[in-house]
Every structure is written in C-alpha cells, then in structure tokens.
Amino acid sequence: xxxxxxxxxxxxxxxxxxxxxxxxxxxxxxxxxxxxxxxxxxxxxxxxxxxxxxxxxxxxxxxxxxxxxxxxxxxxxxxxxxxxxxxxxxxxxxxxxxxxxxxxxxxxxxxxxxxxxxxxxxxxxxxxxxxxxxxxxxxxxxxxxxxxxxxxxxxxxxxxxxxxxxxxxxxxxxxxxxxxxxxxxxxxxxxxxxxxxxxxxxxxxxxxxxxxxxxxxxxxxxxxxxxxxxxxxxxxxxxxxxxxxxxxxxxxxxxxxxxxxxxxxxxxxxxxxxxxxxxxxxxxxxxxxxxxxxxxxxxxxxxxxxxxxxxxxxxxxxxxxxxxxxxxxxxxxxxxxxxxxxxxxxxxxxxxxxxxxxxxxxxxxxxxxxxxxxxxxxxxxxxxxxxxxxxxxxxxxxxxxxxxxxxxxxxxxxxxxxxxxxxxxxxxxxx
Amino acid sequence: xxxxxxxxxxxxxxxxxxxxxxxxxxxxxxxxxxxxxxxxxxxxxxxxxxxxxxxxxxxxxxxxxxxxxxxxxxxxxxxxxxxxxxxxxxxxxxxxxxxxxxxxxxxxxxxxxxxxxxxxxxxxxxxxxxxxxxxxxxxxxxxxxxxxxxxxxxx
Numbered sequence: 001x002x003x004x005x006x007x008x009x010x011x012x013x014x015x016x017x018x019x020x021x022x023x024x025x026x027x028x029x030x031x032x033x034x035x036x037x038x039x040x041x042x043x044x045x046x047x048x049x050x051x052x053x054x055x056x057x058x059x060x061x062x063x064x065x066x067x068x069x070x071x072x073x074x075x076x077x078x079x080x081x082x083x084x085x086x087x088x089x090x091x092x093x094x095x096x097x098x099x100x101x102x103x104x105x106x107x108x109x110x111x112x113x114x115x116x117x118x119x120x121x122x123x124x125x126x127x128x129x130x131x132x133x134x135x136x137x138x139x140x141x142x143x144x145x146x147x148x149x150x151x152x153x154x155x156x157x158x159x160x161x162x163x164x165x166x167x168x169x170x171x172x173x174x175x176x177x178x179x180x181x182x183x184x185x186x187x188x189x190x191x192x193x194x195x196x197x198x199x200x201x202x203x204x205x206x207x208x209x210x211x212x213x214x215x216x217x218x219x220x221x222x223x224x225x226x227x228x229x230x231x232x233x234x235x236x237x238x239x240x241x242x243x244x245x246x247x248x249x250x251x252x253x254x255x256x257x258x259x260x261x262x263x264x265x266x267x268x269x270x271x272x273x274x275x276x277x278x279x280x281x282x283x284x285x286x287x288x289x290x291x292x293x294x295x296x297x298x299x300x301x302x303x304x305x306x307x308x309x310x311x312x313x314x315x316x317x318x319x320x321x322x323x324x325x326x327x328x329x330x331x332x333x334x335x336x337x338x339x340x341x342x343x344x345x346x347x348x349x350x351x352x353x354x355x356x357x358x359x360x361x362x363x364x365x366x367x368x369x370x371x372x373x374x375x376x377x378x379x380x381x382x383x384x385x386x387x388x389x390x391x392x393x394x395x396x397x398x399x400x401x402x403x404x405x406x407x408x409x410x411x412x413x414x415x416x417x418x419x420x421x422x423x424x425x426x427x428x429x430x431x
Numbered sequence: 432x433x434x435x436x437x438x439x440x441x442x443x444x445x446x447x448x449x450x451x452x453x454x455x456x457x458x459x460x461x462x463x464x465x466x467x468x469x470x471x472x473x474x475x476x477x478x479x480x481x482x483x484x485x486x487x488x489x490x491x492x493x494x495x496x497x498x499x500x501x502x503x504x505x506x507x508x509x510x511x512x513x514x515x516x517x518x519x520x521x522x523x524x525x526x527x528x529x530x531x532x533x534x535x536x537x538x539x540x541x542x543x544x545x546x547x548x549x550x551x552x553x554x555x556x557x558x559x560x561x562x563x564x565x566x567x568x569x570x571x572x573x574x575x576x577x578x579x580x581x582x583x584x585x586x
Contacts (some may be wrong), residue, residue, distance in 0.1 A: 428502070429501075
C-alpha cells in the first residue's frame with residue numbers, strides 16, 4: 001500500500017473516569033464504581049461491573065441511590081485533576097506511536113498511522129494497547145480504518161467485541177463481506193455525527209443500520225439533511241474527507257460557567273462567582289495571546305424547580321477597548337450582573353462569556369486610551385499568571401472573587417489527587 | 432619540457448598562493464554574537480555545564496512514574512523508611528528480586544517480589560515481618576517497580 005493512503009486509528013480509554021479511580025484504590029478491585037457529574041448530579045462514567053448491572057449512563061444519582069446501595073456501588077465526584085493528568089499521560093504514550101495525533105476528547109485520540117502498514121496495523125494497535133496497559137494501568141480499545149468515521153466505528157466494534165480481537169479492530173484487513181455483516185448489525189445511531197435528532201428521521205426513511213446509511217444515495221441525503229451527512233456517507237465508504245485537526249484554532253468565544261453547590265440568593269455571592277469565572281476566562285484568553293471586545297454575563301434559576309419562579313437572563317456588554325485585563329473585564333461583568341440581578345430568587349448557575357476575540361497584536365486603541373497604561377496592565381496580568389502558575393490557581397486574585405468560594409460546586413465524594421497533590425499521594429504500607 | 436608545463440611548475444613552486452573561493456557557502460554571522468567586555472574572560476567559560484536536576488537522577492521515564500509515600504517499618508532492611516516517598520515506574524517489567532508496590536487483598540503494599548520455582552511471595556526486609564505467600568484465592572496485582580526514593584528533612 002503506498003504511504004499516501006490515509007489510515008487512522010481511534011484510541012479510546014475504556015470507562016476512563018471509573019478506571020482512573022480504580023487504578024489507585026486497591027479496595028475497588030471488582031467493585032462497581034460510578035463517577036458523578038458536577039455537584040454530584042448524574043452518572044457520567046460507569047465501571048464494567050456497573051454496566052453489567054444494567055445501570056444506564058446519565059441517570060440522576062438521587063434516583064438510583066437506593067439501588068446503588070443494594071449493589072454496593074461506590075460513587076465518586078469528578079476528580080478532574082486526576083483525570084486530566086492521566087489523560088495527558090495517555091496522550092504522551094500515544095505520541096510515541098505516531099507523529100500526528102489529534103486529541104479528540106479527554107479519553108479519545110485519533111492517530112495518523114499512514115506509513116505503518118508494513119508493521120501490520122492490527123499488531124501495531126495491540127502494541128499501543130499493551131503499552132498503555134503496562135505503563136498506565138488503563139485499558140484502551142483501538143479502531144483502525146481508512147477514514148476517521150470508520151475508525152470510530154472500528155473502535156466501537158473493538159469495544160463491543162463485534163469484530164477484531166483483544167480490543168483491536170482493523171477494518172483495513174476486514175474482508176468486504178465480513179464488513180457488510182458487521183455494518184448490517186449496528187444501529188445507524190452509532191455512526192459518528194449521527195446524533196439523537198437525526199436517528200429517528202433516518203429510521204423513518206428505512207435507514208436503520210450502518211450498512212443502510214453507507215449504501216444510501218449520498219445526493220439525496222445532502223438535499224434532505226446536510227452536506228455533513230453526505231460527507232459521513234463518503235467516509236463510511238472509505239473515502240477520507242476528514243483529516244486530523246492537529247492545530248487547535250484559537251477559541252472565538254471563551255465560556256466559563258458553573259452550577260452552584262447550593263442555591264444562591266444574594267448579590268454578593270453571585271458577584272464573587274462571576275468575578276472568579278472572569279478570572280479563569282481571562283487567563284485562558286491570555287494563554288492564547290488574545291483580547292476580548294465583549295463580555296456576556298448569564299444567571300439563571302433552576303429550570304427543574306417546580307415551586308419557585310423561573311428566571312434566566314444573559315446580557316452582553318461591549319467594551320470601549322478590547323482587553324485581557326481581569327480588572328476591566330470584571331468591572332464590566334459586575335456592572336452587567338447588577339443590571340440583571342433580581343432579588344428574592346434562588347440562583348442555580350452563573351456564567352460568563354468573552355467574545356469578539358482577536359489577537360493582542362491587533363489591538364485597536366480608542367480615542368482616549370493611554371498606551372502607557374496598557375503596558376502596565378499587560379505586565380500586571382503577566383505577573384498574576386506567573387504567580388498563579390507557580391503557587392496554584394487563585395493564589396493571587398481580585399478581591400471581588402471573595403475568600404471562601406462558598407458558591408463552589410459540591411463534590412462530596414471526591415477521591416484524592418493521587419498524582420497531582422503531595423498531600424494526597426497514595427500510601428504504600430510497609431507492614 | 433613543454434612551455435605550459437614550465438608555467439604551471441612556477442605556480443606550484445610558490446609557497447602561499449591564495450585565491451578567493453567564489454563558490455564558498457555563505458556563512459552569516461550575527462552582529463552581536465557575544466558580549467565583549469573589557470575584563471578578563473571567565474576561565475570557567477569553557478567548562479559550563481547544565482546544573483544537576485534531581486528529576487533526571489531519580490526518574491527514568493516520567494510518563495509512567497508515580498510517587499507513593501511509605502508507612503511502616505517492614506522494608507528498613509532495604510533502606511526504605513517510614514515517610515520516604517517511593518519513585519515507582521510502571522514501564523519496568525517486575526521481576527524476581529525487584530522491590531514493588533503491589534495491591535494484595537485491598538491493601539497497597541511495598542515489598543520485595545519473590546518469584547522462583549512457581550512460588551510467588553511478597554517478602555519484607557525486616558525479620559519481624561513474615562512473607563506474604565500468594566496462594567490460590569489471594570489477589571495480587573504488581574502495580575509497579577520501585578526505582579528510588581526521596582525525603583525532605585526539617586531544617
């Protein structure tokens with residue numbers, strides 16, 4: 001096979017969050033484990049034991065709490081520091097197997113394997129799987145195919161044991177007849193990019209399986225749905241339309257929002273939350289060396305609260321001059337917040353969004369701007385970022401962010417920062 | 432002798448005859464390639480090296496390395512003391528004689544791995560602690576190999 005024929009691998013960690021929790025805690029061997037979303041709301045990850053019990057993904061924790069107790073299920077809050085560190089380690093290991101890698105999500109990466117055919121792609125996939133298992137104690141599945149959409153599907157097959165073996169499925173060597181059988185057995189909803197909305201519409205047209213979608217008329221699908229779905233059909237047929245996105249484009253919007261641990265009523269706490277979100281957003285803004293020209297603030301009460309009144313408001317303020325200065329952004333955000341705040345409501349969430357983002361070298365000075373002052377702001381923010389990078393996020397912050405973070409989310413069952421905090425390292429007993 | 436040969440021999444006999452090399456590769460030199468100061472140059476300038484980094488001393492493969500603090504006295508014979516922090520590398524295949532972090536029956540332990548003639552055991556390095564023999568029904572996971580340790584002292 002010539003080297004220019006594209007080959008992709010999708011490497012996906014099995015039950016990633018739950019596996020990270022199990023990796024460091026010997027008491028969890030064989031124990032069903034779930035990981036909950038922010039504020040311990042819904043189940044966002046399940047260990048193999050939980051899947052075997054038939055508990056669905058996304059179910060609210062309070063609804064299954066009793067059932068969980070009966071089965072001895074252990075629930076964890078999301079330990080993002082741990083998952084991020086393990087995820088970065090996985091990517092580092094994967095990078096040893098391909099010069100081109102696209103980190104698609106916290107537990108999925110695409111690898112460009114063009115040129116590795118001589119090694120035997122399935123063998124190569126097994127090497128990847130073995131090394132991640134040995135070095136990091138995490139199990140991955142590998143799907144290999146000539147397009148990204150097919151690689152994703154091959155990964156699904158590897159995970160569900162529909163094709164391939166030992167967690168590796170290589171479509172490039174799977175005979176066409178076998179591929180037909182496999183594709184005819186998988187629901188069309190499993191195809192990358194076919195979402196919950198599209199599935200019923202495709203089913204109504206009689207396109208229920210992957211095979212049916214692959215063999216459908218691409219032109220018709222384009223006119224009835226979108227060019228995106230047409231592209232998906234081509235990808236299913238083996239024509240690569242999507243390449244690796246190895247360079248993340250600078251974000252055009254930066255959003256920071258969190259639900260509160262408990263409902264918030266007073267303006268003061270809301271102000272602290274909004275200021276703190278601004279600081280995080282501004283830090284990201286500076287990281288990509290950009291400025292924001294507009295700040296949006298959004299607050300809302302719980303949409304699921306049957307008793308109290310519902311309220312939701314988002315207002316955008318344009319800045320006279322684009323900036324990346326926490327103080328200027330926070331001033332604008334707090335002014336907006338005071339405008340939209342209604343007393344007597346139980347707020348559940350606040351968020352900010354920075355938009356009209358441009359590279360800092362394209363700064364457009366306003367008529368009254370003071371170029372010297374800009375320099376001072378830049379240096380102050382640089383110092384702030386350096387201090388926080390060295391001593392931890394929030395070490396140096398605006399007074400408006402408050403001191404106790406009383407609004408922060410609830411993470412009642414948070415496991416230790418096994419790999420990120422000296423005080424949390426797992427103890428080995430010499431007994 | 433032919434006349435032209437005598438001319439060439441004249442050139443050959445000249446000891447130093449330099450001609451410009453028009454096909455030489457251009458070599459750019461920065462205008463400010465080094466600080467020129469009036470004082471005596473540092474006699475150590477040629478011996479400068481990178482400062483020692485304890486990370487590279489203790490860690491071979493950062494991506495597969497994890498830290499575990501020690502609690503207990505059973506490994507003192509191997510100079511592993513209570514409060515030491517172990518450097519554990521998962522990329523090394525555990526073999527007989529390695530000191531390992533292992534999960535046994537819900538516990539995280541540091542022990543020396545014994546694996547000879549079908550006998551698997553975790554041995555202590557302190558006579559007060561008997562070895563744990565891995566028999567049927569005992570779950571053993573060798574988590575990683577201990578390749579170093581470190582500790583801070585109060586000062």
